Amino acid sequence: MTLSRRQLLQGVGAGVSVGVLGNTASTPAAASTAPSGDDTRRVLVHPDNGLLGGLIDVIEQLGGTKLLEFEHFEFVAAEVPESRLDDLLGASGIAHVEDDEETGIPDDWSPDLLEFLLPPDRSDCSTHPDEQASWGLERIGADEVEADGSGVDIGILDTGIQTDHCSVSVAGGRNFTADGLAGDYEDRHGHGTHVAGIAGALENDLGVVGTAPEATLHAVKVLDDEGRGRYSELIAGIDWCMSNDIELISMSLGGEEESRAVDDAVEAAHDAGHLLLTAAGNAGNAGDGACSEETMSYPATHEKVLAVAAMDEDDTLASYSSVGEAIDLLAPGTDIVSSVVDNEYAEASGTSMACPFVTGVAALVWENGEGNGPGPNETVREVLTVTAEPVLETCEEGAGLVDARAALGADMAGDSDGTPRSGSGQDGGLGGGGRIGSALEWVSDAVTGLLEWIRGLFG
Known part of the structure; x- marks a missing residue:
């Protein structure tokens, strides 16, 4: 303000x-x-x-x-x-x-530890349970694609990440809060480690697996050990990601007030080619599909940020999910299993959980594009929205549910107007390499074949 x-x-x-x-x-x-x-x-x-x-x-x-x-x-x-x-x-x-102004996560965020996933010796990774995918990972099709996020950097702007968790690998980071020194980006809250696990937990047969398991995770601690922060600390996190060529900036947090300084930071990062993603907020909704309802937090409302709403396992909008005109995509957010501090695993809900699913799929798409580093943010964003699956059929979901299979079947080169198009077969889309095509691609090929057959009938 x-x-x-x-x-x-x-x-x-x-x-x-x-x-x-x-x-x-x-x-x-x-x-x-x-x-x-x-x-x-x-x-x-x-x-x-x-x-x-x-x-x-x-x-x-x-x-x-x-x-x-x-x-x-x-x-x-x-x-x-x-x-x-x-x-x-x-x-x-x-x-x-x-x-x-203040920013942070909801005060009532409370993960439920899963007893059946708790290892007998949490410090000994060999005792951790076998890997399992969350329902959310399966619902968006991320378990069926070959891309794994290799070579793509993700900045998790949150409460830090547990650096020695058996299911998460942290490449580095920075602490911008008063809790610890600059090099102390350990998570002593749990939220950041849970978010990180959804985006990129390792595929190592232990505990959980993330959406982009080979993406490089960076712990950018902009929220303190109580899950609270300031806009200046959030800006410092964005600044650090820009300085370190972090392609994806994932922010499962929000505040109540708009800020010219945050606007400047978001726009500068976007103009430099970074893709910024954030949770829509947990202020709830009327559940009636009304486009006039505005309950989103900031900076989710900024047009240069990809804002994510949350859904339940039965494909309905989560009652806690914020909604508004600026919603871009929908993703699973309720009862999501992921990593938490103390080398444990827990189930948690919120748009904070929905956002890293989209971040992970963005990493998969980015991996399949040409070149490394910041740059193709608008193209990746367009791919994610154009290939999204309509689920609610209302404005509450933006373009729809993020779809990893369809997104990886899209061609980032696009048509002449810049709109991404579907690939062609196993070798099509984003450089090929045997990527699994989308259902949309199959339908397109079928329709094209039918039209050619009809033209043959009439000479």
């Missing part, structure tokens, strides 16, 4: 109290020079001339502290005394100031 001079004055007059972050994972906070007893406020400060050095000087002169600076974005996160906010807004070189 951008703060006007009037809003800043109201905040000062009301004595609004905002907690102090202390140290961030990337930039130590300097000692505050705020007057004793003066409350502070976390803000994102944008310069009007692109000169960050002068902006930081202004912040420090007003007794504030720079918390985060970014490689790709020309604004900073800072902590400023409430009594000096109006001075900050009126200072030369300041374009605008906005609150550093």
